[in-house]
Amino acid sequence: MTKFKRKISNFMISFLVLVGGIIVFIPFMYMFSSSMRTPAEAFKLPPAILPERFMIENYVQLFRSDLPFAGMFLNSAIVTGVTIAAQIIVCSMAAYAFAKIKFAGRNFWFMAFLMSMMIPVQATIIPVYIMMSKLKLINTLSSIILISVFNAFGIFLMRQSIASVPDAIIEAAKIDGAGHFRTCWQIVIPMVKSTIVTLIILNFNSIWNDYFIPYVFVSKWEKMTVPLGVAAMKGYMGSGNKSVVLAGVTVALLPILIVFLIGQKYIVEGLTSSSVKG
């Protein structure tokens, strides 16, 4: 009898947690169905769950309006791609050095990098902005890329992972005549591939979604990234046709959704291993 009771209560808990999850998800369903409504229907209350007529035109209008939405996608892709590539190179080399090369001052620099995680970009942005404006880099994609490349968390995550590669492997490579450079890129980095994938996914998320840095550095339509463009669009035509804005949000979500669905395992592992092992 008690076993039966326990089963019922277990089922109830699962059911309630799942219902809670669906409630958490409702805003996104609202976004998706509203993105296909006609302008008039978008303001109708209560909204029907499904649009009266699926207005795919909203999505077409997105790319035909006077806002360069397609160009923003390209900008975001360039910024995200270049930043991540540069980050992986910088982080891998630094992490390898911190884990496997015994040089004077390595603890000092490692601590300095870790400490920098406490300094938010919102605080250092003013001097960086002044520097960028002196270098005439305001309103360029380079400004966004340059400030985003340094990633102390990435160095930390990769150092933990490279430290677990046995020293014997590095010794063996050395006996075979490989220097640190070759050992790093040809032997060690391929061994920590899964950490790199985790890092790429986490950074894809944070750079593709970043608003603050592009907001400070960029004000020209042609140089805007997608989040900046969607925010500007909200002010620009938000009151007129919210369906098109919501269509913009839906399209902007697609790349991150794809990355998430492919790499879900890595995101979860990456986040949790860094926080559980500490």
Place this chain on the structure above:
Amino acid sequence: MKNKKENLTGYLFILPAIILFLVFVLIPVIAMVCLGFTKYNLFSAPQWTGFSNFAKIFSDGRLWTVTKNTIFLAFFSVILNIVVGLFLALLIANKKSPVFNYLVRLFYFFPLIVAPVYIAVIWSNILSADGGLLNYYIQKIGFEAVGWLTDRKVALKTIIGIEVWRLTGFAMLTFIAGIKNISKDYFEAASLDGAGVIQTAFYITIPQLTPTILLNLIMYVITELKTFDIPMLMTKGEPMDGTRTIAMYIYETAFQKQDMGYACAISLFFVIGIMILTCVQFMTSNRWVHYD
């Protein structure tokens, strides 16, 4: 000789990172401190003004308001994120159905991968005072419409609500992983001693999870203290500075009022605040975090 070579190689490997660290972290921090002593607007040379910017910090009523907002926001969203995430994790950590696990993780984690910008757009539509979805249903069941983003008493709490909705999935996932790492022996011993579900949670699971709680605490505190995007896009800091945070105030002072000197002084105050809070969390942690 060999040592020297190792030193050289080591520095060659970390050189790119060091350069970026110097140019984008250390030098800006030093410049920030120096500019704090000046009056500067980007178009003319900085003028030395001594401690006047730092003195102004103590008499600036708006800075006091935004600091209070930021601390209120951070305090409640951190606590709620951790409590809700922990509660959910305790409920579902032992569920075995893969479909259930997949769906729950997808639903609760999804808001985390969505940019705050898009979240602001979606929620602005749902919460708008007239024609918003939520007020429509609230009025329908017989209550009065709420100024979710326009009533000064409510707006900041609305932002906290969105922060918890948005970020609690992270705590949930880390706690689930933490619970799976706890040795089964503890749970067996507890059940042999006749401990119930709630007793096991409070005497076994939660104490064992304290390292995860500490890490969540540190991550969430830093994230919430620098809140910018969501209030900026949903309320612009209104009504009457009711949702303005320190980061928004720094932005406004530096880039809209062109008072870069004072903005740097506030930034310094902000960085020192974050550092003190983080250090306090680490230092008091040995009193309540159990490692074994």
